[in-house]
Amino acid sequence: MARSHAAGSGRKKLILTLIAIVLVIVIAAVVIYFAALEVYDDLLGAILPDRNDGTDGTDGGDTGGTTPPVLTPGDGELQVHFMDVGQGDSILILFPDGKDMLIDCANYNDSSSIRTEIFDYMDDYVTDGQLDYLMLTHCDSDHVYFMDEVLEEYQVDNIFMPDVLAAPNGTSQTAQALRDGIAALDVEKLAMFDDEDVVTSQTYAEFFIAALTEPDCTVTLNVDPDEDTNSIVITDGEKLSDGTYDGATYMLTFYCPTAEYYAESDLSSAEEKNAISPIGVLEYNGFRIVLTGDSNEINEPAFVDRIDGALDCDVLKVGHHGSETSSTEEFLDAIDCEYAVISCNANGNTFSHPRQNTLDRFIARDMTIYRTDNNGNIVLTVGADGSHTFVTEKEADQAVNRDGWTDEEIAAKG
Numbered sequence: 001m002a003r004s005h006a007a008g009s010g011r012k013k014l015i016l017t018l019i020a021i022v023l024v025i026v027i028a029a030v031v032i033y034f035a036a037l038e039v040y041d042d043l044l045g046a047i048l049p050d051r052n053d054g055t056d057g058t059d060g061g062d063t064g065g066t067t068p069p070v071l072t073p074g075d076g077e078l079q080v081h082f083m084d085v086g087q088g089d090s091i092l093i094l095f096p097d098g099k100d101m102l103i104d105c106a107n108y109n110d111s112s113s114i115r116t117e118i119f120d121y122m123d124d125y126v127t128d129g130q131l132d133y134l135m136l137t138h139c140d141s142d143h144v145y146f147m148d149e150v151l152e153e154y155q156v157d158n159i160f161m162p163d164v165l166a167a168p169n170g171t172s173q174t175a176q177a178l179r180d181g182i183a184a185l186d187v188e189k190l191a192m193f194d195d196e197d198v199v200t201s202q203t204y205a206e207f208f209i210a211a212l213t214e215p216d217c218t219v220t221l222n223v224d225p226d227e228d229t230n231s232i233v234i235t236d237g238e239k240l241s242d243g244t245y246d247g248a249t250y251m252l253t254f255y256c257p258t259a260e261y262y263a264e265s266d267l268s269s270a271e272e273k274n275a276i277s278p279i280g281v282l283e284y285n286g287f288r289i290v291l292t293g294d295s296n297e298i299n300e301p302a303f304v305d306r307i308d309g310a311l312d313c314d315v316l317k318v319g320h321h322g323s324e325t326s327s328t329e330e331f332l333d334a335i336d337c338e339y340a341v342i343s344c345n346a347n348g349n350t351f352s353h354p355r356q357n358t359l360d361r362f363i364a365r366d367m368t369i370y371r372t373d374n375n376g377n378i379v380l381t382v383g384a385d386g387s388h389t390f391v392t393e394k395e396a397d398q399a400v401n402r403d404g405w406t407d408e409e410i411a412a413k414g
Contacts, residue, residue, distance in 0.1 A: 006270040043295060068283060068311070071237075078284040078382040080315075082341050083121060084372040084393065086114055087321065087349040088142040091291065092122060095250055097236045100126055101133035103280075103291060106145035108349055110203075115146055119153060121377065126154065133234060135160040135222070135254075136207065137293030141200040148210040159211050160232055162276050163221045163262055166208035167198035178205040185212050190251075197267040222256045222278050227306050231256060232278070249285075255280040255303050255323030274320055275299040280303065281311065284305075285386040288312070290335050292319035292326070294394065300331040310334050314388070315380060316367075318342040322354020322404060332361055339381075341389070345373045352405035359404040369401040 076096030083090040087108035093101040102122075107114045131154045136144055139162060150156070154296025168178040182190075182205065189212045211219060224231050230253050237248025245251070256278040265272045277293025281302075290313050296305070300319070316337040319326035321344040340362045344353050352366050354371070363370055383389075 009346075012207070019321055024071075053055055056404070068251070068253070068281070069244060069248070071251060071283060071285075072247055073285055073384070075384045078250060078287075079125075079385070080282070080289060080380045082317065082343060082370075082378040083118055084378075085118055085343065085374045086111060086343040086373075087351075087353070088145070088285045089137075089321075090118060090344045090402075091317065091343075092125060093252075094125060094284070095236070096236075097249075099132040099236075101135065101234065101252075102131055102150060102192050103135045104137055104143040104293065105147050105150050106141060106143050106203075108142040108145075108345075109147050110141070112405075115149070118146065119149075129153075130155045130157070132156075133158045133160070135278075137163065137210075137222070138162055138273055139164055139201065139204040140273065140294065141201060141203045143293070144203050144207050148206040151207075152215050156217055158260075159214065159217055159219045160222055160278075161207075161211055161219065163193055163195045163223050164204075164267070164276070165193045165195075165198045166205040168205040169200040169204045170202070174257040175202060178202060178209065181205075187208065189219065192218075192219070195262045197262070197298070198264070198274075200266070216413045222254070222276070223262065224256045224258050226258055226260075230254060250283065252280055252282040252291075254280045256304055257299065258302075260265060261302075271296055271298055271325060277319070279303045281313065284382050285384065287314050287382045287386050287388055288315070289315040289380070290337065291317045294321075294323075294326070295319040296323070296325045297328050300326070300328050302332055304334045307334065310336070311338050315339045315341060318354070318362075320353070321349075321351070322358050323351065324355040324358055327358050327361055329361060332365060337365075340367045340369045341378055342369065342371045344371060346405065347373070354404040356404040356406045359402055363402055369398065371396070371401050374400055379388070 019311060048334055049312045074096050078150060079094040081092040081094070083092060085105070088106045089104040090106065091103040093103070095101070107116065131150070134150065134156045136147055141178050166182055168175045207224060222232065232254040234252040235245055235248045236250060238243030239245055257276045262276070267273050273299035274294035274296050276353070277295045277299065279295050280291040282289040282291065288311070311334065313335040314337055316327070316339065318340050322342045346354065359369065370390060370392065372378060374394065374396035379391045381389050381391070
């Protein structure tokens, strides 16, 4: 009996010891997970070496951009200013490391009052007279009108622009002067534009000349060599030899039209011209913002394919001012955003933007809608803990923001 009692006691001690070891392992794993996520991933990867193949939403080592990398948490604020330019687009991004970026800057009617307002607004935030990054998404006047003046007002270090040559037409002295200005540009810079298509507007020509003559500036074309490569990535991380980024807290990855798309498209339609707009995904502290230019039903499906069908995001800058050819069902399902921001002027354009059937797609997904025509300037801030706030210049009920042009109203106005 004494031996049986001793054996039972030994088994209890062994069981308690095993339980203690398991608890220690669990506690250690939890600590490692929250204190050093990369260490946790390395340890788990050693145990389960096949888990990181890119199918579970983690970076599988492919530097092409189908899955976003894990970023280091940042301790500053990210601000995105969706500026009210009437019918047009202009977005000012203030990155948490102090750098800044302007994406498009124009008004459809080339309004002098809006031009003054927008530069006054920017001067409150860009106080050193310098912009780190400037991007023109495509060549339409409601995105490019003020861009040459931006280059006059600010020193710009990096310009991103379409692979489109400017070839202004017309017999006026202004048109001839612009053609002479393009002919006088640096031959090597002109040689960058290898697509045969051109845009003939004077507003694009003015920006084209200003961009290629901006001093101490690097010009990069909005072109990806293939669907597995992102040519434009803006981040505070250090790019390593394997194409990954070390120490990145934020990352803005652009999915640009590929060289193949440029070769196949002749830019003969408004839809094709809009579809060269890059789609950008800006991530900071687990919060993702999708930036679209005038993207539409042509390039949205290509973007969905490149992100492997799904990428959980939070805010969508709505493509093409809420037109009926943008924000397709497939695209909205892939990014799964909670908020939609529309840069538009429903009563100040002839295109009937935003369309009700487009707004209905946001409503069906219970997305909160902000609009520059109703809310004025819209500022999104993402904090160090991943929290976010929207501050608008004007208040507007969702009922107002959910009201767009119907087919019946369009037919009635002729």
